[in-house]
């Protein structure tokens with residue numbers, strides 16, 4: 260894979276959901292490079308996080324979900340390249356931004372003293388209120404009761420008002436009691452804050468020392484920030500002003516004005532604190548507070564030209580997803596009826612997507628739609644064009660969904676269990692279709708499945724997901740013939756294709772850990788028959804097996820006892836060849 264281009268680079272991704280006052284962590288620190296033109300399968304049991312993982316980079320997370328940490332860099336030259344016209348408005352805006360930045364740059368000279376003043380203020384603030392530890396303790400107590408209350412309230416809603424009156428009464432009384440307790444805790448917290456404030460105000464010696472120190476800092480700061488800035492800084496600021504304009508170039512006027520203001524504030528704050536703006540990462544970080552940074556490349560008298568790093572984890576403007584979702588990254592879901600509108604004809608559904616994304620006439624869109632229908636194997640496409648989804652079989656509907664997904668020529672085609680709802684022979688046809696069309700359309704396949712059996716037919720590489728973590732990834736042959744994580748062993752052992760006559764098929768006992776809690780050690784430990792003591796204590800690192808094969812299990816530590824993989828998968832090669840009639 261070394262010579263392949265990385266299309267999507269996912270680093271330390273963490274995705275969370277807010278659920279009734281609690282936080283569920285669905286993806287826990289996933290790092291993975293996805294290459295151009297490859298086919299990668301994401302495998303795991305239900306709830307492992309397969310869909311959430313792909314939804315995070317397809318811009319489809321549910322509204323209660325959010326990316327808490329990490330980067331998803333999408334390397335797409337077309338989207339990265341940015342050109343904005345240098346009209347009179349642009350010139351005027353760049354000039355005024357430049358002037359502002361030069362003004363803020365004076366503050367850079369005083370940054371050390373500024374930070375000292377902030378630290379002094381912070382110390383005083385803390386004296387006037389609770390310490391962080393005290394605040395955390397008080398907040399945690401209140402939060403726990405609020406969660407209990409919400410759970411009870413939700414439980415009350417499920418009770419039958421005509422038959423469960425007593426239970427409703429009891430629950431209401433408990434809710435009122437909790438309300439009282441929450442109020443009392445809040446009051447106690449406020450009173451404690453008041454007492455701290457009073458004590459701080461009465462501490463005359465401290466206050467006099469504070470005022471004297473602050474006055475000294477202020478004087479020093481005024482002196483330092485009165486100096487003229489250097490030519491070098493002015494030059495840096497000129498490029499910065501152009502980068503600010505390039506970064507907001509795609510917005511309409513009102514939003515542009517708002518974003519420029521936001522960036523001015525972000526740069527002022529950064530300069531005050533002495534952030535090194537010559538450092539690329541730090542400069543990106545300041546832009547990230549408002550939008551993507553577009554790096555300045557060159558210009559002509561008519562236009563500015565730049566390039567940006569597209570970090571899907573940092574998209575803040577929903578309109579930015581419009582350039583990516585469906586267009587660059589398309590998804591085919593398990594049930595085609597969720598993607599198709601039952602009351603619009605198949606032809607109309609395909610043409611409307613083509614017209615929306617490609618801005619072509621209806622006649623041109625119809626011609627493209629018919630071609631696509633033929634490509635995905637719809638016989639008599641012309642006659643079937645005006646049929647409704649219900650007139651198509653399940654397999655044919657899924658072919659239409661694939662046609663719609665391909666109409667924008669996406670770079671990535673996410674297939675979320677696309678064959679699970681179909682019968683076995685149709686499954687094989689759809690898999691073949693996705694694989695065959697890849698040669699023509701050059702997309703990358705990200706294939707989600709709970710069935711490792713399907714993987715052998717479609718994927719070049721496999722990532723095994725457990726409790727929101729990738730616990731093993733490898734080329735498909737390596738994963739089947741030399742799996743290393745006990746969870747992968749368990750998944751393979753439970754493959755129906757490996758079942759032998761008169762033997763009971765292996766099934767994984769127990770349940771995955773709760774995603775609401777912090778996971779200590781290896782998340783699979785409680786279900787792992789090969790569990791070592793360390794599995795329950797410490798999270799294993801990713802161990803390298805080969806350049807293309809990694810597994811997150813302590814069994815790969817040189818100190819671990821030698822463990823044979825289970826009997827059932829020892830000669831998996833022959834068994835699979837037999838199962839697939841190869």
Ligand SMILES: Nc1ncnc2c1ncn2[C@@H]1O[C@H](COP(=O)(O)OP(=O)(O)OP(=O)(O)O)[C@@H](O)[C@H]1O
Nearest residue numbers: 276278285304305306307308309310311312321774
């Ligand atoms: N909107 C949401 N709110 C709360 N929790 C969610 C939400 N969406 C997903 N989750 C949780 O995130 C975890 C991962 O879900 P995900 O759908 O990615 O699993 P999966 O591996 O695709 O399994 P399945 O095949 O069952 O869909 C699950 O525990 C799920 O309950």
